[in-house]
Amino acid sequence: MATIKDVAKKAGVSISTASYALNNQPNVHSKTREKILAAAKELNYYPNASARNLKTKRTGNIGFFIYGFDGPIFGDILEGVNNELQKKGFNIIVSSGESSAVILRERQVDAAIVFDSNLTDDTLLNYSEKYPVIVLDRDLKGKNIYKSQVDNKKAVERFISEMVDKGYKKIAYLSGPKDSPSNLERYKGFCNALNEKGIKEFKHYEGDFTIGCGYELGKRIAQETEKPEFIYCANDESAVGVLQAFRELNVRIPDEISVAGFDGIMLGEYTIPNLTTIAIDYKDWGHNLAHFITVLLNENEVLEIKGPEAKVKFKESTKWKNY
Amino acid sequence: MATIKDVAKKAGVSISTASYALNNQPNVHSKTREKILAAAKELNYYPNASARNLKTKRTGNIGFFIYGFDGPIFGDILEGVNNELQKKGFNIIVSSGESSAVILRERQVDAAIVFDSNLTDDTLLNYSEKYPVIVLDRDLKGKNIYKSQVDNKKAVERFISEMVDKGYKKIAYLSGPKDSPSNLERYKGFCNALNEKGIKEFKHYEGDFTIGCGYELGKRIAQETEKPEFIYCANDESAVGVLQAFRELNVRIPDEISVAGFDGIMLGEYTIPNLTTIAIDYKDWGHNLAHFITVLLNENEVLEIKGPEAKVKFKESTKWKNY
DNA sequence: TTGTAGGCGTTATCAA
DNA sequence: TTGATAACGCCTACAA
Numbered sequence: 001m002a003t004i005k006d007v008a009k010k011a012g013v014s015i016s017t018a019s020y021a022l023n024n025q026p027n028v029h030s031k032t033r034e035k036i037l038a039a040a041k042e043l044n045y046y047p048n049a050s051a052r053n054l055k056t057k058r059t060g061n062i063g064f065f066i067y068g069f070d071g072p073i074f075g076d077i078l079e080g081v082n083n084e085l086q087k088k089g090f091n092i093i094v095s096s097g098e099s100s101a102v103i104l105r106e107r108q109v110d111a112a113i114v115f116d117s118n119l120t121d122d123t124l125l126n127y128s129e130k131y132p133v134i135v136l137d138r139d140l141k142g143k144n145i146y147k148s149q150v151d152n153k154k155a156v157e158r159f160i161s162e163m164v165d166k167g168y169k170k171i172a173y174l175s176g177p178k179d180s181p182s183n184l185e186r187y188k189g190f191c192n193a194l195n196e197k198g199i200k201e202f203k204h205y206e207g208d209f210t211i212g213c214g215y216e217l218g219k220r221i222a223q224e225t226e227k228p229e230f231i232y233c234a235n236d237e238s239a240v241g242v243l244q245a246f247r248e249l250n251v252r253i254p255d256e257i258s259v260a261g262f263d264g265i266m267l268g269e270y271t272i273p274n275l276t277t278i279a280i281d282y283k284d285w286g287h288n289l290a291h292f293i294t295v296l297l298n299e300n301e302v303l304e305i306k307g308p309e310a311k312v313k314f315k316e317s318t319k320w321k322n323y
Numbered sequence: 324m325a326t327i328k329d330v331a332k333k334a335g336v337s338i339s340t341a342s343y344a345l346n347n348q349p350n351v352h353s354k355t356r357e358k359i360l361a362a363a364k365e366l367n368y369y370p371n372a373s374a375r376n377l378k379t380k381r382t383g384n385i386g387f388f389i390y391g392f393d394g395p396i397f398g399d400i401l402e403g404v405n406n407e408l409q410k411k412g413f414n415i416i417v418s419s420g421e422s423s424a425v426i427l428r429e430r431q432v433d434a435a436i437v438f439d440s441n442l443t444d445d446t447l448l449n450y451s452e453k454y455p456v457i458v459l460d461r462d463l464k465g466k467n468i469y470k471s472q473v474d475n476k477k478a479v480e481r482f483i484s485e486m487v488d489k490g491y492k493k494i495a496y497l498s499g500p501k502d503s504p505s506n507l508e509r510y511k512g513f514c515n516a517l518n519e520k521g522i523k524e525f526k527h528y529e530g531d532f533t534i535g536c537g538y539e540l541g542k543r544i545a546q547e548t549e550k551p552e553f554i555y556c557a558n559d560e561s562a563v564g565v566l567q568a569f570r571e572l573n574v575r576i577p578d579e580i581s582v583a584g585f586d587g588i589m590l591g592e593y594t595i596p597n598l599t600t601i602a603i604d605y606k607d608w609g610h611n612l613a614h615f616i617t618v619l620l621n622e623n624e625v626l627e628i629k630g631p632e633a634k635v636k637f638k639e640s641t642k643w644k645n646y
Numbered sequence: 647t648t649g650t651a652g653g654c655g656t657t658a659t660c661a662a
Numbered sequence: 663t664t665g666a667t668a669a670c671g672c673c674t675a676c677a678a
Binding site: 003004005015016019020023047048050051052053054055056 | 674
C-alpha cells in the first residue's frame, strides 16, 4: 500500500508538500501539485484513515447504533441518515450489540445516534464528554447530549380523540414493553384522549411490540365475552398479530372489532384488511438527524432537531375511512 | 480523555509496562498489573482505536457493504453476521453508498463482505491486494477474493421441475433486472427445468425485483387473453406485487393462475393468499460468512463457505401444497 | 513556495 | 520484570 512518503518520493518533493497538495491547500505551485496528484494516482494512493484520524482527532464517521438489524423501521431511518450524510462527506457506520460500546469507547466515530437501550447511560455519558450524542430511545441529559423523539403522545391523543368522536366507546390499549419510552408516551396520549372525552374505563393488554405477542393476545381477546369495539395497538407489528389472530378465529374486522397501530410499516399495507395506522415518516427523521449532526460538527451550531411527521392512514381495519 | 500515558503515570510505571498489562501480556508482576488496571479503571481509560490500528495494522472491524438499508433480506444476513462476529471479538460496520468505497480505500476494515454492485471491481481488487473480500453479488476472481452465493440455479430448477410434474404446463418467468447475477442464475435453473421436461415455450416478463414492478406486470398479465397457468417470479417482492394486482383485478389464485417467488421474505407470510416460495435461510448464511472470515483472519485458514439452505415453502398461492 | 521536524497514542524491540 | 525508544502514516507549525 502506498503511503504519502511514496508519493512524495515519486513526485520528488517533501512529505509536507505532498500533504499540502493532497489536501488541496492553496500554498502549492500548480506544477508541483500536478506532479504530486499524478504520482498519487499512479501509486493508487489513499490516505490511511488511522494515521489521519490519530493526528486530526476526527474520523469522518457517524455512528448509528441500533438494537437489531431486522426491525421494520430502522431501514427507513438509515436510508434518510445515509443520504444526508453522504452529501456532507461523512460516512455512516451502523452497529448493533456489543460492537457498539466498543466503537464508542475507542472513539471510532465523531458523533453517535443511539436507538439501542442495551447501550448503557454510562457509556453514552462517557463518550459525550467529547462528542455529541443524539438519543432516540431514552431520556438522558447532559452536555453534548441531544434528544429527538417522535411526538408519540400528541399523535396518539389526536387519533384516539377522533376515534371517540366517530363513535367508538369501548376502546382498549394493547401496549408495548412497559419500560419502553415510546410505549409510555403513546399510552399517555391514549389516556389523555379518553380522559378528555370522559371515558373512565378501558381494557389494557400488555404486549411487547412483536407480531407473535399481538397474535397471542388477539387469540385471547377473540375468546372474551365482552370484547372491546376498538383495539389500539402501540405499534403496527402487534396490530398485525392481532389481525392475524382475528382472521383465524373469524372475528370480523372492522364490524365486530376495529384495530389500529402505530408506525406505518410496509407490512400493514399488505394485511387483510389493511391496517389503519399513525404513519411516521422515518426516512425524513433520519434526514433531520443527519442534518443536525453535520451542522453541529461542521459549524458548531446547535439547531433544533425536527421530529418526523405523523400522519394517520385510514384503512379497512377501522370503520371510518376518509381517504 | 485519558491516554496510556496518564495510566502509566498514575500507576507509577513506564508506558510500555502499562501497555503490557493492559494487553494481558504475561510478563508483568501481578502487583504492578493490579496497580495499572486500577489506574485505568479510575481514569476510565480505553485505548484509542486510531493509534492502535496505526501501529498494529488491524482494526478489528469487518465491513458489510450493501446497496440500501431497506431491503428485506439484509436484516437477516446482518443478524447472522453480527452474532457470529461478536463471539469472536470483531466489530461489524455496515455501510452503503459512497461511504463504502471510502471505508475500503482508507482501510477502516480488516475484511469486506460485499453485496452492492455500485462498488466497482477496481475498488475491490485494490482493497483485496491486502485484505480478504467476500463477494455475494458478482463474479470476481483474484487473490484474497472469495465468492459465496445462494445456489439459485439448483433451487429453482428443482422447484420448477416439481411443478411441472404436478401438472403445470404453461409456466411463465417474471425476471429481476437482466444484469443481476441472482436473476440470471434463477433464470438458468428455470430454463433447465423446462428443457428437461420438454417444454419449449414459455412467456418471459421483465421485472426489476420490486413490488411496484410486479404489480404493474401483474395488471398487464391479468388482461391477457392467453394467461399462463403459473407465474414464477424471480423474487418474492415481485411476486407480492403480482398477487396484489391479481387480487384487485379478481384473478383467482391459484385456481386461475398460480404464483411463486424466491427468498422467503416475511411479507409473503402475510399476503392473501400466502406466497409459495423458495425460502433461503439468510441468517444462517450470515453466520457462515462471518465464520469463514474470523477463521481466515485469526488462523489464516481458508475454509469452504457454506451457502445457505434453500427450502420450498408451499402455501396457498400454488395449487399443490404438501405441508 | 517548499522543507524540516515534532507529535498524535499505541505497540514492540531491545537493553537493563 | 521493567523501561527507553523507535516506528506506524499523517498533519502542521515553523523555518528556509
